[in-house]
Amino acid sequence: MPKPGIAIVGTGMIGAVHRRAALLAGADIRGVAASSPQRARDVAQAWGVPRAYRDIEEVVADPQVQVVHVCTPNHLHRPMAQAALEAGKHVVCEKPLATTLEDARALAALAAANALVATVPFVYRYHPVVREARARIAHGELGPLHLIHGSYLQDWLLDPASNNWRVDPALGGASRVFADIGSHWCDLVEWVSGERFTEVSAAFDTVIAERSTDTGQSFTTAAAGGAMQAVTSEDVAAAMFRTGAGTLASLTVSQVSAGRHNRL
Ligand SMILES: NC(=O)c1ccc[n+]([C@@H]2O[C@H](COP(=O)([O-])OP(=O)(O)OC[C@H]3O[C@@H](n4cnc5c(N)ncnc54)[C@H](O)[C@@H]3O)[C@@H](O)[C@H]2O)c1
Structure with missing residues (x-):
């Protein structure tokens, strides 16, 4: 072929x-x-x-x-x-x-x-441990799911000197942290559990009000100094979901959590 x-x-x-x-x-x-x-x-x-x-x-x-x-x-x-x-x-x-x-x-x-x-x-689907968890749940080894909770935390945007195209809604979209990494968590949970989210309620916050006007490479922290600009996309989000099967789920997602480089 x-x-x-x-x-x-x-x-x-x-x-x-x-x-x-x-x-x-x-x-x-x-x-x-x-x-x-x-x-x-x-x-x-x-x-x-x-x-x-x-x-x-x-x-x-x-x-x-x-x-x-x-x-x-x-x-x-x-x-x-x-x-x-x-x-x-x-x-x-x-x-x-x-x-x-x-x-x-x-x-x-x-x-x-x-x-x-x-x-x-959604690359996390292909980690062996993820496939194993999905298979065990699909075969009923864990019994019914009662509650799903988790987080996806990063720290590369903790420093106000850090900026990236993701921060600008014109390039990244109106949602930053939820769309950028919350989407991974949602896909992973739906994939592993076999259940789809049908209801959501969420709150977002921008905790670093201003960032450097210099947009650096993805996942890097820039050197401090220089002009600053206002930020409108969210740094952190807390979301609650219910799946079609009725299971309650909650997510904490952040790009400003010190010491958490890429913790899913
Ligand atoms: N699946 C994952 O785990 C994962 C991880 C990181 C990023 N992403 C996604 O991948 C995309 C890129 O992210 P990244 O981290 O690689 O960003 P990046 O900034 O490293 O790369 C984006 C590239 O696109 C180029 N570009 C800009 N305008 C262009 C155009 N008109 N035509 C062609 N190229 C253009 C930029 O010059 C840059 O090299 C985003 O949508 C991001 O959400 C997914």
């Missing part, structure tokens, strides 16, 4: 992870698109892939590409995934699928109407 041809759009932190996963899965990486044509050429050379695409239009016009990996900041997920689906390409789109419910529903409807594979890579 020929290797599927893929293109990776967005070559930052997670784009490099997709590259590794695609190579391990036996895919043929046809090319990359990045924030500029020059950056795409640099990455194509560094990764040893044949094409540096100018933009998403050039990606979806390539007949050698069957699968498009969308690894850009969140506000670009909808237009890029849509362009790929409309061109008849399969799509692996990073979470959160979109920055509004309307956009996510539009993508899901488009994928369903086209018999294409369209998926969001």
Whole structure:
């Protein structure tokens, strides 16, 4: 069987992870698109892939590409995934699928109407311990679930000197911490428990009121100093859910919890 041809759009932190996963899965990486044509050429050379695409239009016009990996900041997920689906390409789109419910529903409807594979890579599903927990619950080894509770805590945005595209609602979406990492917890719990959330009530808070105007790389803490700007997206959230089966669940999620680098 020929290797599927893929293109990776967005070559930052997670784009490099997709590259590794695609190579391990036996895919043929046809090319990359990045924030500029020059950056795409640099990455194509560094990764040893044949094409540096100018933009998403050039990606979806390539007949050698069957699968498009969308690894850009969140506000670009909808237009890029849509362009790929409309061109008849399969799509692996990073979470959160979109920055509004309307956009996510539009993508899901488009994928369903086209018999294409369209998926969001919630990677924690594939950890062996997670698969084991899911299997034990599915086989009834734990008995009925009475209560689900947990947290996803990070600390990389504790320092007001730290900033990132995720903090800006125009790029990351109106929700930051819940969409960025709360989405992982929700998917993980639904996957492991086999139950879907049907009700939610949540409160958000922005505890670092101002951040540096310098936007650094993902998951890094910048040097202090320089101009500051107001923050409107949330640093912390507390949410309560009920599943369709009636189980109560609660989540604490934060990107400002000291000492918790990436604790799920
Ligand atoms: N599944 C996971 O565990 C996981 C982990 C981290 C990030 N993510 C998701 O992956 C996405 C990217 O996050 P990241 O941490 O890699 O961010 P990042 O900032 O490291 O990388 C994003 C890249 O997209 C590029 N980009 C910006 N505009 C572009 C455009 N028009 N065309 C092509 N590329 C463009 C940027 O230059 C940057 O290199 C986000 O949606 C994030 O939520 C998922």
